[in-house]
Structures are given as structure tokens and as C-alpha cells.
Amino acid sequence: MNKERLVIFDTTLRDGEQSPGASMTREEKVRIARILERMRVDVIEAGFPAASAGDFESVKSVAQSIDDSIVCGLARAVQGDIDRAAAAVQPARASRIHTFIATSPIHMKSKLRMKPEEVLNQAKWAVEYARRFTDDVEFSPEDAGRSDVDFLCRVVEAVISAGATTINIPDTVGYSMPSQFGETVRQIMERVPNSDKAVFSVHCHNDLGLAVANSLAAVLNGARQVECTINGLGERAGNAALEEIVMAVRTRQDVFPCDTALDTTQIVPASRVVSGITGFPVQPNKAIVGANAFAHESGIHQDGVIKKRETYEIMRAEDVGWSANRMVLGKHSGRNAFKTRLREIGIDLESEEELNSAFARFKDLADKKHDIFDEDLQALITEEAMKSVEERYRLVTLHVCSQTGETPEARVTLAVDGDELSAIAIGGGPVDASFKAIESIAASGAQLQLYSVSNITSGTDAQGEVTVRLEKGGRIVNGHGADTDIVIASAKSYLMALNKLATRVERRHPQKSQPI
Ligand code: KIV
Numbered sequence: 001m002n003k004e005r006l007v008i009f010d011t012t013l014r015d016g017e018q019s020p021g022a023s024m025t026r027e028e029k030v031r032i033a034r035i036l037e038r039m040r041v042d043v044i045e046a047g048f049p050a051a052s053a054g055d056f057e058s059v060k061s062v063a064q065s066i067d068d069s070i071v072c073g074l075a076r077a078v079q080g081d082i083d084r085a086a087a088a089v090q091p092a093r094a095s096r097i098h099t100f101i102a103t104s105p106i107h108m109k110s111k112l113r114m115k116p117e118e119v120l121n122q123a124k125w126a127v128e129y130a131r132r133f134t135d136d137v138e139f140s141p142e143d144a145g146r147s148d149v150d151f152l153c154r155v156v157e158a159v160i161s162a163g164a165t166t167i168n169i170p171d172t173v174g175y176s177m178p179s180q181f182g183e184t185v186r187q188i189m190e191r192v193p194n195s196d197k198a199v200f201s202v203h204c205h206n207d208l209g210l211a212v213a214n215s216l217a218a219v220l221n222g223a224r225q226v227e228c229t230i231n232g233l234g235e236r237a238g239n240a241a242l243e244e245i246v247m248a249v250r251t252r253q254d255v256f257p258c259d260t261a262l263d264t265t266q267i268v269p270a271s272r273v274v275s276g277i278t279g280f281p282v283q284p285n286k287a288i289v290g291a292n293a294f295a296h297e298s299g300i301h302q303d304g305v306i307k308k309r310e311t312y313e314i315m316r317a318e319d320v321g322w323s324a325n326r327m328v329l330g331k332h333s334g335r336n337a338f339k340t341r342l343r344e345i346g347i348d349l350e351s352e353e354e355l356n357s358a359f360a361r362f363k364d365l366a367d368k369k370h371d372i373f374d375e376d377l378q379a380l381i382t383e384e385a386m387k388s389v390e391e392r393y394r395l396v397t398l399h400v401c402s403q404t405g406e407t408p409e410a411r412v413t414l415a416v417d418g419d420e421l422s423a424i425a426i427g428g429g430p431v432d433a434s435f436k437a438i439e440s441i442a443a444s445g446a447q448l449q450l451y452s453v454s455n456i457t458s459g460t461d462a463q464g465e466v467t468v469r470l471e472k473g474g475r476i477v478n479g480h481g482a483d484t485d486i487v488i489a490s491a492k493s494y495l496m497a498l499n500k501l502a503t504r505v506e507r508r509h510p511q512k513s514q515p516i
């Protein structure tokens, strides 16, 4: 029996980027979009073009780079936003405009200050207007989870008549319960007379930890598109995690009447790249993509798995992209082996120059570390990609002195706009001393919001991956660095964050500052 298609709409680059501290550069977005395309994601929501010139350019670049997935731009239900979204996605081979307006009593009254009839008319108008640019228009009644179902049915019927081809029901604040949310979707689909003219979609937030459960309940009640993000990134507690949705549906084909077209072996590489770029680590016990997702600690479980894998494993690790043969390269590996392995783990470097520079860094790493694993390659390429950020500050040398009974001291030399400057500082530990020395040169005044270290692979020669989050004047940036020496990784990470702060960006979120 042929199963129906469940459309996967990834919004890592839009809602995912709305996680505080997760902002991505244009190059980073294109890199993630290429991985999503390789994974065979159906729709990539590339951003909110009216939010800023930078967002517009990012969506346009994604639209220019992607062939196989539909590229979507978000727009409030106003002409200016729809014009910007249409222009940004115009270069795509297949494009979608996603327009939204809130329908819950609290949003209409307190945020939009509009009457329900005005909202309904605005929604209809916006869809009609968006249809001038593309046949593929999605409409979302924002905060549907707290909207009146009778009113939702009227709005949905009107926007389908106006030409909406996808109706997305968002649980914007993560308030719904699975049985209730599934029932809402079922009722709308049943009661709206023209519901067969559109694909029904859901977009669930995770404030109560129910985003995946709510999305799956909606699928069981007729939804055929799910909006989700890699690693569940997104506004506040995040969105439904793509990897969990896709694997739940794939693993429980006895329950679901539909399936996705995704190449699930790309899931773990995509998760690593998104985590590396955003600096949001994946918790070890995270389903599917956490380091422990397929690890068995108890003797009884290990014994069971050795005798028959299915005793304790419901999925195969290799099916989601955990590679069985994890050791890949070493000091004697050549450029060709390096390039081939990168390709196998989903990384295509664009130019020879990028490849040469990455290969030189790989050789440096192989001098310090005997076995180079896929995770090391991912970290190395992420760092390489980050070089696209203008480098105002560059680490020239770092010398730290730390011994029992003595106060740790760091001596650092930075190249700042081409001039070499040095400073010495003491601190509670070598990392603290290094950051103080860097700050005494940069005098950025930024506040350290987060410092985290994790080992990329196992063993004492493993690279440490450091994330530093800095805040200045309300702007939050992440820096990350990897090195076999965690003090150097920390300094690199701090400097990357400083370089991001030094890069001028124009960014505003009309969604937050202006109503409609
Ligand atoms: O959460 C939400 O309601 C949204 C909409 C724009 C779909 O992100």
C-alpha cells in the first residue's frame, strides 16, 4: 500500500534563529540549507526577509543556492513584508510565501488592537496579494492553540478561498495538550468546506515539552506537513525537533498512515553542524542525536543487544547517521582522502582555496592528535566557515602559566586591525586569566553570558570544543573554537565572539516591535 507523504518543513533558519544567541551569518545559513536539501527536506523556511537587510540577503542567498527543496520566506500579513518575502525567494527554483496573522482573543485585542472581522479581512487580503507572486502560499493563524475554533474555521475557509495552498496551525506558545490539539486539527479539517484544497500543517512550540507529541497527534488527525527544527531549536523552549518527528513516523509505520521522503542518515551530521554553528550543545540524552542515544550502560542491556540488537534498540544508529566506523583519518591521510571523507559526512567545500585551507588545518590537527574522527572534521570545518566573519582580532600567541600554589597568569598577543598588541593578566584559572588579558586589549565591555566546554571525541588527546556567549547592548553572539588545548580553544572562541560583535549588523524583528 502506498503511504501518503508527510511534508517536512524545516524552520531552523527562521524560528530556530529566533533562539536568543543563535543568530547565524548568511554563509552559515547557506551551509545549513545545503545540508537540509541533501536530507531531502521538502520546504526550507530560510528567514523573515522584512526583519532586516541581513535577513533579506540570507533568504536570497539560500534561494540562489538550493535546487531541490522549496525555499520559503515568512511575512506578516502586510504588503511591505509580502513584497520583501517575494523578492527574497524569487531566485528559487520553487518558492513559497508564508504569511501569518494572530487569531487568538489575547493577540487580536492586546497586540494587534484589531477586531476579529478586521483580522479575517486582512488575512484574506494578504493571501490574495501573496498569490500574485507565487502559486505556493502558506497561511498561519498565529496562536491558533488559544484561538476560538469557530473563528479559526471561518478564517481558514476564507484564506483557502483566497488561494492558500497550505494551512499551518501553530501552537505558538506551546499551550496545547496532544489530545486537544489533535482534535482541533481534526475539527478544522472536518468543518471547513474547502479543506480538501489545502495541505494542513502544524507548528508546535515546546514550552511544556509537548511540541513533538502535539505535532504527532495532529498528524494522526490528518495534518500532512510538520514544521520543525534541527535539535528542536527555536523561540524560547524551541520547536518540535525534526529528528524526533521523522524517526517517530518512520519507526512507527504501524501507527502512521504517512511517511516522509527524508534521507535519515543525514540527521546526525545536520545536528552536529547546527550545534557547531549556533553554539547550542546537544544534551547527551537527547533522543536520536544525543551522544548517549544509542549507548548501553547496564550489563543486562549490553548483553541483550549483543545477543539481539532489537532487545533494547528500536532504531539502528547507522540509519540516523551515526557512523559505525568512527575512526577515519590520520597524519598520513592525503588531500583526496580528506576531501572524500568530508563529502561522505555531508560537507562540500565550495572552492579549492577553502579546501586547501581546511586541509592545512587538518594536517596541523593530525600533528597533535593521532586519530581524526568525523566529529573533529565537523569542528574543523565549522571553524573554517566562521572565518567568513571579519577578523578584527586574531590570536597571535598565548602563553599561560598555571601551577599549584601560584595564581595563574596569561600573556597574550593579538593582531588588532593588523597591529600586534600584548597584555598580561592574572585570573582564577588559566582560562579566566586569558579572557582578562584579551579584554585588557580589546576593552569590548561585553558581558560573558555562557562558557561551556565539551570534548568532541573521547580520550585525553580529544579536542575540547568551547562555546562563549557574549552580550553587549542587547546584542548576543556566540563564539566557538576547538583545539586539543582547551585554553587555546577558549581564547579562539572568545575572539570569535568579539569578532562577531565588531561586525556591524542591522537587525530588527518587526514581529516583536510592530504589531500586525
Ligand atoms: O510560532 C508561531 O506561531 C510562528 C508563526 C510565524 C508560524 O512561528
Ligand code: ZN
Residues within 6 Å of the ligand: 015, 170, 172, 203, 205, 235
Ligand atoms: Zn514559531
